[in-house]
Amino acid sequence: MQSKIPLTFEMVKSDLRVNTFLQETDAKLKRMGYTDHGLRHAKIVSARCRLIAQKLGLTSVEIEYASIAGYCHDIGNFIDRSQHFIWGSLLFHHIFGEKVDDLNGLAQIMQAIASHDHEYDCFDNKTSAILIIADKSDVHRDRVAIKDLEKIKTDIHDRVNYAVYDNNLEIDPIKKRINFSIKLDTKFTQIMDYFAIFIERMTYCQKGADFLGYKFNLRINEFDFS
Ligand SMILES: [Fe+2]
Ligand SMILES: [Fe+2]
Numbered sequence: 584m585q586s587k588i589p590l591t592f593e594m595v596k597s598d599l600r601v602n603t604f605l606q607e608t609d610a611k612l613k614r615m616g617y618t619d620h621g622l623r624h625a626k627i628v629s630a631r632c633r634l635i636a637q638k639l640g641l642t643s644v645e646i647e648y649a650s651i652a653g654y655c656h657d658i659g660n661f662i663d664r665s666q667h668f669i670w671g672s673l674l675f676h677h678i679f680g681e682k683v684d685d686l687n688g689l690a691q692i693m694q695a696i697a698s699h700d701h702e703y704d705c706f707d708n709k710t711s712a713i714l715i716i717a718d719k720s721d722v723h724r725d726r727v728a729i730k731d732l733e734k735i736k737t738d739i740h741d742r743v744n745y746a747v748y749d750n751n752l753e754i755d756p757i758k759k760r761i762n763f764s765i766k767l768d769t770k771f772t773q774i775m776d777y778f779a780i781f782i783e784r785m786t787y788c789q790k791g792a793d794f795l796g797y798k799f800n801l802r803i804n805e806f807d808f809s
Pocket of ligand 1 (some may be wrong): 656699700
């Protein structure tokens with residue numbers, strides 16, 4: 584009988600199924616006209632999860648959980664976009680449930696994947712709160728798949744993402760603040776367009792920060808919205 588192994592980020596990021604599901608997700612969502620949800624997004628969200636967990640002073644095991652959740656959170660999109668968070672959570676269990684004996688880690692990551700979108704607001708662990716902030720803060724022109732500027736202008740998600748040319752997330756453990764700053768090209772889109780599509784996501788980030796005992800501050804072009 585095969586012996587069980589711990590749940591590590593190294594193991595997850597080199598898993599053939601995880602990477603294939605990410606590729607399938609990216610291909611499907613690009614065909615549907617969405618921004619990047621593939622390897623680029625997975626790596627950025629995972630690295631951001633790791634950074635937040637480290638700054639919060641979490642244990643090395645909790646940092647691994649956050650990195651794993653960040654990498655895998657969108658793997659369910661190739662099955663179904665509208666419920667991708669639930670599919671992703673179950674897929675994660677399907678891939679790793681029999682391989683690992685860290686059931687607590689498995690459960691925490693499953694919950695984080697299931698609750699990363701505000702449509703399914705049900706989280707009550709730190710991994711989930713961290714993932715929400717890391718995921719919803721990945722807004723940048725590099726996420727826009729199409730390159731035709733005239734076409735980009737016709738879609739609000741593409742337009743707003745493309746207008747963001749700088750993006751920074753800072754965790755201040757002394758002041759207990761999470762500062763998310765973006766620079767938005769207002770010649771390309773209005774700040775109101777950003778709020779039109781991101782207000783629920785930013786409110787969800789605020790809820791995630793609140794769970795972690797932090798205040799969430801959004802800064803757009805040097806203006807603060809706390
Ligand atoms: Fe997602
Ligand atoms: Fe995502």
